[in-house]
Amino acid sequence: MNHSLSPETTDQALAPGERLPRSQRTEFSPEAIAEIHAIAASYPDKLAATLPALHIAQREFGFVSLDAMKAVARALSIPEAHVFGVASFYTMYQKKPVGKFHLQVCTNICCALSGGAEFLEKVCEKTGCKPGGGPSPDGLWSVEEAECLASCGSAPVMQVNADVYDENLDEARLAEIMKACERGEYREWAK
Amino acid sequence: MATFRTKPDHQRYTFEGFGSEKYPNLMLRGAGDLNNWPMATYVAKHEGYMAAKKALQMEPVAVTEEVKTSGIRGRGGAGFPAGLKWSFMPKDSSDRKFTRYVVCNGDEGEPGTFKDRAILEYNPHQLIEGMIIAGWAMQCQTGFIYIRGEFLWLIEKLEYAIQEARDAGYLGKDILGTGWDFDLIVHRGAGAYICGEETALLNSLEGRRGEPRVKPPFPAAKGAFGQPTTINNVETLAAVPAILRMGGAEYAKLGRPKNTGTRVFCLSGHVKRPGLYELPLGLPLDFIMNDLGGGSSTGRKIKAVIPGGSSAPVFSEQEFGTLMDFDSVRDAGSMAGSGGIIMLDEDTCMVQACLRLIRFYAHESCGQCTPCREGCNWMEMILHRIEHGHGRLADLELLESITPNIAGKTLCPLGDAACGPMDSMLKKFHLEFEHHITHKTCLVSGHQLLANVGGH
Numbered sequence: 001m002n003h004s005l006s007p008e009t010t011d012q013a014l015a016p017g018e019r020l021p022r023s024q025r026t027e028f029s030p031e032a033i034a035e036i037h038a039i040a041a042s043y044p045d046k047l048a049a050t051l052p053a054l055h056i057a058q059r060e061f062g063f064v065s066l067d068a069m070k071a072v073a074r075a076l077s078i079p080e081a082h083v084f085g086v087a088s089f090y091t092m093y094q095k096k097p098v099g100k101f102h103l104q105v106c107t108n109i110c111c112a113l114s115g116g117a118e119f120l121e122k123v124c125e126k127t128g129c130k131p132g133g134g135p136s137p138d139g140l141w142s143v144e145e146a147e148c149l150a151s152c153g154s155a156p157v158m159q160v161n162a163d164v165y166d167e168n169l170d171e172a173r174l175a176e177i178m179k180a181c182e183r184g185e186y187r188e189w190a191k
Numbered sequence: 192m193a194t195f196r197t198k199p200d201h202q203r204y205t206f207e208g209f210g211s212e213k214y215p216n217l218m219l220r221g222a223g224d225l226n227n228w229p230m231a232t233y234v235a236k237h238e239g240y241m242a243a244k245k246a247l248q249m250e251p252v253a254v255t256e257e258v259k260t261s262g263i264r265g266r267g268g269a270g271f272p273a274g275l276k277w278s279f280m281p282k283d284s285s286d287r288k289f290t291r292y293v294v295c296n297g298d299e300g301e302p303g304t305f306k307d308r309a310i311l312e313y314n315p316h317q318l319i320e321g322m323i324i325a326g327w328a329m330q331c332q333t334g335f336i337y338i339r340g341e342f343l344w345l346i347e348k349l350e351y352a353i354q355e356a357r358d359a360g361y362l363g364k365d366i367l368g369t370g371w372d373f374d375l376i377v378h379r380g381a382g383a384y385i386c387g388e389e390t391a392l393l394n395s396l397e398g399r400r401g402e403p404r405v406k407p408p409f410p411a412a413k414g415a416f417g418q419p420t421t422i423n424n425v426e427t428l429a430a431v432p433a434i435l436r437m438g439g440a441e442y443a444k445l446g447r448p449k450n451t452g453t454r455v456f457c458l459s460g461h462v463k464r465p466g467l468y469e470l471p472l473g474l475p476l477d478f479i480m481n482d483l484g485g486g487s488s489t490g491r492k493i494k495a496v497i498p499g500g501s502s503a504p505v506f507s508e509q510e511f512g513t514l515m516d517f518d519s520v521r522d523a524g525s526m527a528g529s530g531g532i533i534m535l536d537e538d539t540c541m542v543q544a545c546l547r548l549i550r551f552y553a554h555e556s557c558g559q560c561t562p563c564r565e566g567c568n569w570m571e572m573i574l575h576r577i578e579h580g581h582g583r584l585a586d587l588e589l590l591e592s593i594t595p596n597i598a599g600k601t602l603c604p605l606g607d608a609a610c611g612p613m614d615s616m617l618k619k620f621h622l623e624f625e626h627h628i629t630h631k632t633c634l635v636s637g638h639q640l641l642a643n644v645g646g647h
């Protein structure tokens with residue numbers, strides 16, 4: 001495998017310092033590389049940095065694309081196949097693009113007992129998304145059915161991107177949260 | 192003060208009498224107050240780091256002895272005595288020096304469980320102090336804290352708290368002048384229930400797929416990065432400062448013999464006052480459900496309770512008097528597990544509840560062993576068929592014949608965990624399953640438990 005760092009290849013003309021849109025990137029920023037190397041050095045074995053590096057890749061690339069996995073392999077000098085194996089095992093690494101606001105709704109038993117299943121249906125109806133079905137046409141939303149988020153006493157619960165959970169939800173709260181997202185009161189996905 | 196959370200927390204952490212001698216508050220000090228977490232508060236209000244100072248003046252073996260005397264059993268699921276586990280760690284000899292690790296399990300993925308989260312939110316220093324004491328007792332070089340990936344704000348808060356502890360000299364080089372070096376690394380998971388299983392967690396920590404390992408070798412012989420390792424749950428480790436402060440013998444007076452101390456019960460489902468209840472072990476289940484939880488939230492009778500997280504076989508009314516400690520719950524045919532108590536009212540469709548749980552296990556099976564990977568999927572498909580009105584009466588026998596081929600035949604306990612709810616729900620609520628098959632619909636009319644499904 002060739003691990004040399006190559007510049008991003010593109011047909012587009014980029015100004016010095018300008019970067020491709022996130023989802024088209026194939027390389028980490030130098031800051032991200034430095035961050036990954038620092039993390040790798042803190043563990044007894046650099047392989048342990050695979051999960052943290054994939055989290056960074058998700059932030060840098062917007063989702064964990066094949067290019068992102070390859071970049072992780074290059075950054076850590078580990079096999080691409082290993083990175084692919086790990087990335088495909090864990091559900092939090094999005095292998096497809098998601099919306100600006102990725103709504104993860106818990107539908108496990110405790111949430112379901114408090115109406116989580118119906119709540120998920122409401123979320124789908126209001127956003128026009130299907131669980132796991134990619135972003136809405138305006139790119140604003142995507143929806144995922146999550147397994148137990150550890151919030152059973154305040155169910156139903158939803159996590160917007162990586163924010164603090166929103167708990168005790170109902171349709172009215174959903175409308176408020178969606179408005180707050182649109183007003184920019186929630187951090188956008190991977191930012 | 193750094194801020195990691197501005198959203199209010201509506202969770203319930205207390206009840207009348209909590210904090211008294213009868214119901215001591217050892218684990219949830221200051222819970223509910225979002226300004227409670229910093230070091231300054233921990234030291235000023237909660238006797239912070241007193242136990243660590245005390246422990247570091249003791250011989251490491253004496254600290255392990257103290258934890259053994261306390262009798263505390265792991266709060267993560269299996270209920271294994273923590274002090275005994277610590278004593279399995281190999282000690283240095285003149286010709287062999289070990290690198291030892293202590294690992295904290297903060298994966299908190301068991302449905303019905305939300306206690307570790309409260310400790311991380313309100314008392315991260317209590318966990319850090321517990322890790323320092325455990326690290327000293329086993330003479331570890333590094334501690335790893337594995338936290339589920341969704342808890343990003345808690346991870347950031349914990350990292351900040353760790354830095355506070357470093358700045359105060361409780362972590363780093365030559366801690367409190369003992370010559371002992373110890374530091375903590377927080378490792379963020381990425382969404383996989385199975386990473387809560389201790390050897391899967393080790394693989395995940397090492398940067399691999401979270402697949403459980405074959406045991407033996409046990410982690411105490413060959414754990415993280417091939418070195419001797421001890422893994423404990425967040426709550427277990429966070430209880431250690433209290434044990435050292437009050438002394439193991441005093442702690443052992445709480446609860447019941449062989450089931451000592453307090454634990455944080457997580458009450459959820461159809462209950463009027465859901466929340467976290469820290470209680471001495473061994474109180475009756477119906478006391479927790481009714482006197483503390485206020486009984487059913489729907490006004491309908493409670494027909495079933497899952498007493499120890501979703502993997503625990505379900506209790507029906509006859510067992511509501513069970514004392515909530517490890518041995519009594521086991522003797523009643525279930526397990527105390529992670530302390531998650533889920534209440535289901537009489538309108539809850541047990542076929543749906545069962546399908547929802549089995550779907551979870553089928554989804555979370557790592558796929559390494561055939562009985563679990565295939566068996567959970569089969570059970571899901573058969574239950575799906577019953578739920579959708581296409582079931583056959585022979586399906587019930589088929590379901591009964593699958594579980595003995597999973598339980599005890601897999602690499603890790605996830606396979607058994609799926610069989611617990613399956614077997615018990617089918618056995619105790621057989622009528623509902625039969626009704627579903629013969630009438631092609633539910634016997635009851637409660638909340639729909641599955642999204643986007645027909646048949647109801």
Ligand SMILES: Cc1cc2nc3c(=O)[nH]c(=O)nc-3n(C[C@H](O)[C@H](O)[C@H](O)COP(=O)(O)O)c2cc1C
Binds near residue numbers: 265271298388389604
């Ligand atoms: C499928 C599965 C999931 C588990 N999930 C968790 C978990 O989320 N948190 C936890 O502390 N222990 C979990 N455990 C139990 C751990 O394997 C281990 O027993 C525990 O962390 C040991 O700590 P303790 O002795 O302090 O309880 C799980 C076990 C299995 C089989």
Ligand code: SF4
Binds near residue numbers: 385559564606
């Ligand atoms: S029992 Fe299931 S989860 Fe556990 S190792 Fe086997 S396949 Fe994986």
Ligand code: SF4
């Ligand atoms: S049978 Fe399938 S799942 Fe099993 S090892 Fe072979 S390829 Fe993998």
